[in-house]
Structures are given as structure tokens and as C-alpha cells.
Amino acid sequence: MTSAVTSFFMLAVQRSCLLLVALLLASIDAHAQAAPVDYPLAAGDAVRVQVFQNPDLTLETRISESGTISFPLIGTIRLGGLAVGAAEKRIADALKSGGFLQNPQVTLLLTQIRGSQVSVLGQVGRPGRFPLETASTRLSDMLANAGGATPGGDDVVIVTGQRAGQPFRKLVDVPSLFLRERGEDDIVLQGGDVIYVHRAPVFYVYGEAQRPGSFRIERAMTVMQALALAGGPTARGSRDRLQLHRQQDDGGVALLTPRMNDPVMPNDVIYVRESLF
Incomplete structure (x- = not known):
């Protein structure tokens, strides 16, 4: 009888030990999933x-x-x-x-873990902080989470953070990720990264234009395309009598006579003058 009781208690102890080991392994596994070995420490952790x-x-x-x-x-x-x-x-x-x-x-x-978040700021649909859902979350994924760039947002975004303990900064041309097969620029994000979408560059049209005002510069835009975007000259205006005011590196403004195929630069001011006849 004593031997049977002893065997019963030994079996109970063994089962308890096995259960304890299983719980410990599960805890270790859960911790490993939450914080991988190569997880980079970040602000807030x-x-x-x-x-x-x-x-x-x-x-x-x-x-x-x-x-x-x-x-x-x-x-x-x-x-x-x-x-x-x-x-x-x-x-x-x-x-x-x-x-x-x-x-x-x-x-x-x-x-x-608090640093496994990325901030998306600037001209996006929903600016804020977003969690890294996986260890391979890419720039395009995070921009989609933030609602993408607004119509006034630039095509080039700035990504800053840290890599291997050193400051990290990269300019990424978002359309080229899909149009020119530059997938290597769709970088994998890390906790603490900041994505900033700046306001798109603009130009201005005033004078005898149908719709004077400020407009977003599209890629490789010419003076002719800029003038068309402003509705072209009025009945009193002339496309042959344009003036272009362009800011210089030294802060001055150059007065130019543009040709229709000249490129438009950020902050250019196109003045449509009246026709002579």
C-alpha cells in the first residue's frame, strides 16, 4: 500500500514538473516572438x-x-x-x-516594446504613429496605412531613423518604386523610423491667364504645360509675351524670357503680359 501511494505521488510530481516546463517554454517562445533576437532597440523601449x-x-x-x-x-x-x-x-x-x-x-x-512604431508625418491622409505589424514591413506598406500622400504631397518622401546605432536618412522617389522597378528603395522599416511627406513644389501664374494662381509642378513639366494648366492666355493676353521670375541660389530673382519647352522649376512665377495688338 505504501509503495502504491509513493508511486502515485511520484507520478503527480513528474506531471507537475512537465507542466511547469511546458509553461516555461511557452513563455520563452512568446517572448521570442514579441522581441526577436535581432530586434533593434528604439526610443520608448x-x-x-x-x-x-x-x-x-x-x-x-x-x-x-x-x-x-x-x-x-x-x-x-x-x-x-x-x-x-x-x-x-x-x-x-x-x-x-x-x-x-x-x-x-x-x-x-x-x-x-514601445519603439516598434513608425511615425508618418506631413502631407498624408492620416498622419500619426503606426505599429510595425511584421519584421518585414516596407515603406509602401506604411504609406498605405497612413492613407497615402495627399494631392498636395510630394512624390519624394524622406525616411529617417537609425541603423546599427548610426543616424539614417534616405530620400525615396515613391512612383519609381512601381514605374521603374526600383524595388530596392522600398526599404524595410525599423522601430522609431520617421516618414515625412513634404508639400509638393509649386509654380505661380498671374497676369492675363484664364485661371491665375498656384499649381503643383508635375514631372518634367514645361512652360507650355504650365500655361495650359492655368487655362492659357485670356483674349487680351499673349503666349509670346511671357515673363519668368526665377529665384536664384543667392536669394535674388532673375527675370527671364522663357521658351515653351523650357522646364518649370519650383517657385517659378510666370507672368502673362497683354498682347501688343
């Missing part, structure tokens, strides 16, 4: 840093907007853009090079 046999150096903090934390003994240290392993090494190297510890063993745990 909460971390816990521990140094083996040095409990007084344990730190729970959040990565600042500039990608840094303030760590005991070594002060401000940049972790933004680094994977967890690289961040651990950077802290350990700083402790060793500073003469504080001979062989520091640093462990960094990512306790809360």
Missing part, C-alpha cells in the same frame, strides 16, 4: 539591465528619444538601433574600459 554579482548595478529604465540610457558608473550610453546582444556588449565594454569591473557579464532584458 523599456529594459532591465543586470550585471552578474553586482546587484547594485541593476537598472530598469526606458530608452530616451535620443536612443540613450543613463547607466550607473558609466553615465549616458547609446543603445538605440542595437540588437540586445550588441547592447549588452556595449555596456560591458564601457564598464571594463572605465576600470570599474574586470570581466563584467551584462544581461539586458527587453521588458516592454
Whole structure:
């Protein structure tokens, strides 16, 4: 009878241990899915840093907007853009090079992911912050999430962020992603990236034009196309008596007599003068 009871309790203990191991593995797997090994740390992420046999150096903090934390003994240290392993090494190297510890063993745990978001700003349908749904979310995906560029938005967008702990900036011609097979420019985004869609460049038409005002410059637009966009000259105006005011690099304004096939530049002012007859 005693042997049967002992066997029963041993079996119960084994089952409990198996259940505990299964729960632990599930927890580890869930954490791995939430924070991949190569996940780049970003502003807003909460971390816990521990140094083996040095409990007084344990730190729970959040990565600042500039990608840094303030760590005991070594002060401000940049972790933004680094994977967890690289961040651990950077802290350990700083402790060793500073003469504080001979062989520091640093462990960094990512306790809360806040940096896995991308900001989309400027001339888009829905500006704001959007989560990175997958590790392979691309620029075109995020622009679609933000409702795309507005009619007044530029075709060239600016992407800024950090890569390998260094500042990152890239200009991307969005139409060329689809029209010219430049898929390599459809970059994979990382947490903390900012996409900015600037206002499209414009030109101005005034004087004897049917619809004077400001207009968006289309690609490779000529003076003839610009004049057509403004409805052409009025009955009193002449397309042969145009004046073009163009801003120079030194801040001055040049007065030109344009030809119909001349390109239109940002902030050009086309003046349609009256006909002589």
C-alpha cells in the first residue's frame, strides 16, 4: 500500500514538473516572438539591465528619444538601433574600459516594446504613429496605412531613423518604386523610423491667364504645360509675351524670357503680359 501511494505521488510530481516546463517554454517562445533576437532597440523601449554579482548595478529604465540610457558608473550610453546582444556588449565594454569591473557579464532584458512604431508625418491622409505589424514591413506598406500622400504631397518622401546605432536618412522617389522597378528603395522599416511627406513644389501664374494662381509642378513639366494648366492666355493676353521670375541660389530673382519647352522649376512665377495688338 505504501509503495502504491509513493508511486502515485511520484507520478503527480513528474506531471507537475512537465507542466511547469511546458509553461516555461511557452513563455520563452512568446517572448521570442514579441522581441526577436535581432530586434533593434528604439526610443520608448523599456529594459532591465543586470550585471552578474553586482546587484547594485541593476537598472530598469526606458530608452530616451535620443536612443540613450543613463547607466550607473558609466553615465549616458547609446543603445538605440542595437540588437540586445550588441547592447549588452556595449555596456560591458564601457564598464571594463572605465576600470570599474574586470570581466563584467551584462544581461539586458527587453521588458516592454514601445519603439516598434513608425511615425508618418506631413502631407498624408492620416498622419500619426503606426505599429510595425511584421519584421518585414516596407515603406509602401506604411504609406498605405497612413492613407497615402495627399494631392498636395510630394512624390519624394524622406525616411529617417537609425541603423546599427548610426543616424539614417534616405530620400525615396515613391512612383519609381512601381514605374521603374526600383524595388530596392522600398526599404524595410525599423522601430522609431520617421516618414515625412513634404508639400509638393509649386509654380505661380498671374497676369492675363484664364485661371491665375498656384499649381503643383508635375514631372518634367514645361512652360507650355504650365500655361495650359492655368487655362492659357485670356483674349487680351499673349503666349509670346511671357515673363519668368526665377529665384536664384543667392536669394535674388532673375527675370527671364522663357521658351515653351523650357522646364518649370519650383517657385517659378510666370507672368502673362497683354498682347501688343
